[in-house]
Amino acid sequence: xxxxxxxxxxxxxxxxxxxxxxxxxxxxxxxxxxxxxxxxxxxxxxxxxxxxxxxxxxxxxxxxxxxxxxxxxxxxxxxxxxxxxxxxxxxxxxxxxxxxxxxxxxxxxxxxxxxxxxxxxxxxxxxxxxxxxxxxxxxxxxxxxxxxxxxxxxxxxxxxxxxxxxxxxxxxxxxxxxxxxxxxxxxxxxxxxxxxxxxxxxxxxxxxxxxxxxxxxxxxxxxxxxxxxxxxxxxxxxxxxxxxxxxxxxxxxxxxxxxxxxxxxxxxxxxxxxxxxxxxxxxxxxxxxxxxxxxxxxxxxxxxxxxxxxxxxxxxxxxxxxxxxxxxx
Amino acid sequence: xxxxxxxxxxxxxxxxxxxxxxxxxxxxxxxxxxxxxxxxxxxxxxxxxxxxxxxxxxxxxxxxxxxxxxxxxxxxxxxxxxxxxxxxxxxxxxxxxxxxxxxxxxxxxxxxxxxxxxxxxxxxxxxxxxxxxxxxxxxxxxxxxxxxxxxxxxxxxxxxxxxxxxxxxxxxxxxxxxxxxxxxxxxxxxxxxxxxxxxxxxxxxxxxxxxxxxxxxxxxxxxxxxxxxxxxxxxxxxxxxxxxxxxxxxxxxxxxxxxxxxxxxxxxxxxxxxxxxxxxxxxxxxxxxxxxxxxxxxxxxxxxxxxxxxxxxxxxxxxxxxxxxxxxxxxxxxxxxxxxxxxxxxxxxx
Amino acid sequence: xxxxxxxxxxxxxxxxxxxxxxxxxxxxxxxxxxxxxxxxxxxxxxxxxxxxxxxxxxxxxxxxxxxxxxxxxxxxxxxxxxxxxxxxxxxxxxxxxxxxxxxxxxxxxxxxxxxxxxxxxxxxxxxxxxxxxxxxxxxxxxxxxxxxxxxxxxxxxxxxxxxxxxxxxxxxxxxxxxxxxxxxxxxxxxxxxxxxxxxxxxxxxxxxxxxxxxxxxxxxxxxxxxxxxxxxxxxxxxxxxxxxxxxxxxxxxxxxxxxxxxxxxxxxxxxxxxxxxxxxxxxxxxxxxxxxxxxxx
Numbered sequence: 021x022x023x024x025x026x027x028x029x030x031x032x033x034x035x036x037x038x039x040x041x042x043x044x045x046x047x048x049x050x051x052x053x054x055x056x057x058x059x060x061x062x063x064x065x066x067x068x069x070x071x072x073x074x075x076x077x078x079x080x081x082x083x084x085x086x087x088x089x090x091x092x093x094x095x096x097x098x099x100x101x102x103x104x105x106x107x108x109x110x111x112x113x114x115x116x117x118x119x120x121x122x123x124x125x126x127x128x129x130x131x132x133x134x135x136x137x138x139x140x141x142x143x144x145x146x147x148x149x150x151x152x153x154x155x156x157x158x159x160x161x162x163x164x165x166x167x168x169x170x171x172x173x174x175x176x177x178x179x180x181x182x183x184x185x186x187x188x189x190x191x192x193x194x195x196x197x198x199x200x201x202x203x204x205x206x207x208x209x210x211x212x213x214x215x216x217x218x219x220x221x222x223x224x225x226x227x228x229x230x231x232x233x234x235x236x237x238x239x240x241x242x243x244x245x246x247x248x249x250x251x252x253x254x255x256x257x258x259x260x261x262x263x264x265x266x267x268x269x270x271x272x273x274x275x276x277x278x279x280x281x282x283x284x285x286x287x288x289x290x291x292x293x294x295x296x297x298x299x300x301x302x303x304x305x306x307x308x309x310x311x312x313x314x315x316x317x318x319x320x321x322x323x324x325x326x327x328x329x330x331x332x333x334x335x336x337x338x339x340x341x342x343x344x345x346x347x348x349x
Numbered sequence: 350x351x352x353x354x355x356x357x358x359x360x361x362x363x364x365x366x367x368x369x370x371x372x373x374x375x376x377x378x379x380x381x382x383x384x385x386x387x388x389x390x391x392x393x394x395x396x397x398x399x400x401x402x403x404x405x406x407x408x409x410x411x412x413x414x415x416x417x418x419x420x421x422x423x424x425x426x427x428x429x430x431x432x433x434x435x436x437x438x439x440x441x442x443x444x445x446x447x448x449x450x451x452x453x454x455x456x457x458x459x460x461x462x463x464x465x466x467x468x469x470x471x472x473x474x475x476x477x478x479x480x481x482x483x484x485x486x487x488x489x490x491x492x493x494x495x496x497x498x499x500x501x502x503x504x505x506x507x508x509x510x511x512x513x514x515x516x517x518x519x520x521x522x523x524x525x526x527x528x529x530x531x532x533x534x535x536x537x538x539x540x541x542x543x544x545x546x547x548x549x550x551x552x553x554x555x556x557x558x559x560x561x562x563x564x565x566x567x568x569x570x571x572x573x574x575x576x577x578x579x580x581x582x583x584x585x586x587x588x589x590x591x592x593x594x595x596x597x598x599x600x601x602x603x604x605x606x607x608x609x610x611x612x613x614x615x616x617x618x619x620x621x622x623x624x625x626x627x628x629x630x631x632x633x634x635x636x637x638x639x640x641x642x643x644x645x646x647x648x649x650x651x652x653x654x655x656x657x658x659x660x661x662x663x664x665x666x667x668x669x670x671x672x673x674x675x676x677x678x679x680x681x682x683x684x685x686x687x688x689x690x691x692x693x694x695x696x697x698x699x
Numbered sequence: 700x701x702x703x704x705x706x707x708x709x710x711x712x713x714x715x716x717x718x719x720x721x722x723x724x725x726x727x728x729x730x731x732x733x734x735x736x737x738x739x740x741x742x743x744x745x746x747x748x749x750x751x752x753x754x755x756x757x758x759x760x761x762x763x764x765x766x767x768x769x770x771x772x773x774x775x776x777x778x779x780x781x782x783x784x785x786x787x788x789x790x791x792x793x794x795x796x797x798x799x800x801x802x803x804x805x806x807x808x809x810x811x812x813x814x815x816x817x818x819x820x821x822x823x824x825x826x827x828x829x830x831x832x833x834x835x836x837x838x839x840x841x842x843x844x845x846x847x848x849x850x851x852x853x854x855x856x857x858x859x860x861x862x863x864x865x866x867x868x869x870x871x872x873x874x875x876x877x878x879x880x881x882x883x884x885x886x887x888x889x890x891x892x893x894x895x896x897x898x899x900x901x902x903x904x905x906x907x908x909x910x911x912x913x914x915x916x917x918x919x920x921x922x923x924x925x926x927x928x929x930x931x932x933x934x935x936x937x938x939x940x941x942x943x944x945x946x947x948x949x950x951x952x953x954x955x956x957x958x959x960x961x962x963x964x965x966x967x968x969x970x971x972x973x974x975x976x977x978x979x980x981x982x983x984x985x986x987x988x989x990x991x992x993x994x995x996x
Contacts, residue, residue: 417932
């Protein structure tokens with residue numbers, strides 16, 4: 021029996037013995053069914069959401085994305101209301117990119133610290149602690165945001181920022197309540213730092229030591245090694261990590277809805293209330309008492325789904341390309 | 350064949366134990382479920398407005414009849430949605446169902462079972478029961494008046510010096526019957542509000558910050574100096590918040606008391622075909638009326654498995670239950686409302 | 700050593716500047732790491748300090764009563780039991796499917812199909828929990844009623860990619876020689892998988908399941924749609940909506956009553972405690988089983 025020339029895995033392995041093994045067929049069928057569940061779920065999710073959102077898609081079309089209104093009186097039909105996603109798309113963009121702006125440098129710095137700078141013992145402990153940050157449930161962060169961070173922003177942080185940088189549009193108002201866009205950005209930052217940092221940590225550890233040693237031998241300082249060797253090598257992976265963090269920030273509903281103030285408006289100042297796609301769904305779905313309102317909320321969910329699908333696919337493609345490049349190398 | 354302690358056997362053993370445990374939990378749960386339903390239990394959800402009184406009803410009714418009533422105060426919008434989606438046995442809403450909502454609910458009825466008032470609360474180092482008028486309130490919520498020392502506010506509160514403090518407007522972010530009541534009132538006192546914002550369980554608020562539930566609004570107001578918001582009077586009293594004396598159509602400043610509510614309830618005694626009564630901003634001849642009062646409705650399905658339990662509970666609430674209202678500033682409903690409710694209940698069957 | 704005429708490479712202006720830049724970057728990186736640790740400590744300390752006070756026997760045995768009189772003891776017993784039931788059922792739903800999926804993808808599938816299905820799982824992983832919540836609501840709850848098992852289903856959908864991926868990774872670590880030896884001895888493929896390959900991966904599967912459980916134990920969004928209209932009494936009936944710790948925290952946080960805030964902190968402490976302990980155990984397990992597997996080679 022030429023075992024070495026036949027594959028050890030895959031369906032071809034079944035034919036090797038030439039005898040019918042019912043157990044193998046059962047295994048095959050069961051596991052295939054299980055593995056298909058992922059695809060089936062994806063298709064079902066898309067289908068159910070599309071069906072449920074269809075009254076709103078029908079009524080508002082793609083103008084939904086550019087309308088800034090929610091429960092707004094329809095001047096042409098007095099008993100009906102207009103819904104639109106624009107202020108929430110804006111809110112999602114501001115909070116997510118704001119959080120990314122704060123989180124990315126911090127996360128990369130942490131990853132650098134944990135892979136290059138820290139002594140061996142500290143590395144393990146601090147690494148575990150940073151990962152623990154990711155384990156905090158979002159509702160607990162939201163609770164902390166309402167009762168601790170909010171008052172801190174109102175009493176200390178906002179007056180300081182408004183006082184010194186109040187000429188900047190983003191700090192141009194002084195909040196009286198702790199529920200505002202700024203609080204949401206801070207909470208989201210806390211959430212995505214560990215995600216970006218753990219991916220970057222793996223990336224930096226994967227940089228071949230020879231490249232780093234070569235740079236050091238040429239007289240580079242630690243920072244120059246990072247800037248000239250580590251970052252370029254891990255560049256695509258860092259991009260994927262950032263996109264993953266973005267996906268997480270975009271999809272966060274609970275913590276954001278607890279601290280963002282739930283207002284339908286586009287303001288320049290971060291200290292005003294606002295709302296995001298996920299947060300609006302979380303806040304209003306339970307109380308949505310008309311069909312068009314439910315459909316509009318599911319329409320919001322569709323926009324959210326499309327965006328997170330794109331972000332995720334992008335990150336996965338980058339990750340796979342990086343992995344295949346490293347395998348080839 | 351001896352069973353030896355190999356890793357494989359321990360895995361099989363572990364899996365068997367887990368499956369057995371799961372089966373036990375499942376069996377216990379299912380049997381527990383059957384035992385529970387025979388004792389009598391009904392679940393409801395909806396408005397936060399009547400929630401303080403319903404909480405008392407839950408205790409009293411279980412003591413009296415042994416039936417457990419569950420109630421989740423998720424807002425009137427949630428109550429309407431829940432009864433429509435058949436996730437509860439009864440709903441509660443201060444906002445009456447619209448024709449569209451009736452058709453979406455497909456076999457629902459509503460009847461008023463609670464009567465109270467919406468207070469307009471504030472947090473300022475000033476005396477309680479400051480004067481406030483409808484037009485000024487509308488302009489505050491429109492964002493046209495932004496400071497406590499505005500001349501119009503000062504004018505109706507002679508003798509008190511209004512401090513310089515930004516007004517933080519607070520509203521209900523969830524689907525709320527109290528919002529429906531409050532915005533219906535603003536519709537009657539401000540043409541700009543009526544054309545720009547309108548009324549409903551949720552509206553496009555021009556300014557301010559949102560909070561969930563009457564408790565949420567009360568919470569934000571108690572934490573924020575300069576804040577103004579609205580909720581059932583029971584919440585203002587429970588959280589020791591100050592509330593305005595509102596000017597009614599007879600040009601008097603009245604407070605949300607039992608007297609003010611009873612006077613307002615006389616303004617509409619004629620039911621709509623769907624049992625709706627509207628007592629917002631009563632005409633001037635009701636001199637003692639508080640202008641922001643409302644009935645709250647219970648929503649039931651005409652056909653329900655728990656029909657008899659529901660009929661018994663609602664009948665009890667309409668009659669015996671009303672006596673527990675006054676300490677929480679819920680005015681007992683008039684006799685003609687009770688009669689109408691009982692007549693509506695006769696339609697319900699299993 | 701350099702001759703007196705050549706430039707001193709170790710003391711020139713440029714090298715000093717470059718070293719200074721590098722050192723300040725190192726300082727910033729250290730500061731960033733300390734900032735993250737500080738935030739963690741602040742949050743956990745807040746929860747511990749404010750929650751410990753309300754963490755008494757009443758909390759674990761009494762039930763909530765939003766209309767309670769001032770002296771009346773209340774607690775979160777129904778939320779604790781409810782979370783146990785919902786999470787337990789979710790594990791029971793997700794674990795078998797996840798393991799079977801990983802077996803297919805790693806042992807049986809042709810390479811192309813395995814890549815596509817793995818991609819599908821990774822995409823599923825990135826779908827926000829609130830979208831999954833709406834999906835399960837539309838599929839199961841609308842028109843039929845809420846139930847704890849429907850909440851478990853939603854959480855299981857969230858867990859599935861995590862369990863599958865963790866199992867896949869451990870399966871890939873098992874050397875091919877084991878499989879080949881077993882097949883050479885005449886064992887069927889299913890025998891090989893369950894008797895030879897899988898037992899070696901138990902540690903990794905448990906780790907993956909623990910991490911996935913820690914992740915979903917704190918999820919609130921799917922519960923909002925599937926198990927939010929629960930009664931106040933303690934119950935473990937999965938066909939009815941059950942209370943849960945995350946929802947308890949969510950709803951108590953926005954109440955006006957400070958006593959409810961205290962209970963929210965206590966519930967947060969219980970939740971954080973469970974999640975952190977589970978994560979730490981899983982991590983310790985990973986380190987040990989990886990050591991064992993790679994040590995065996």
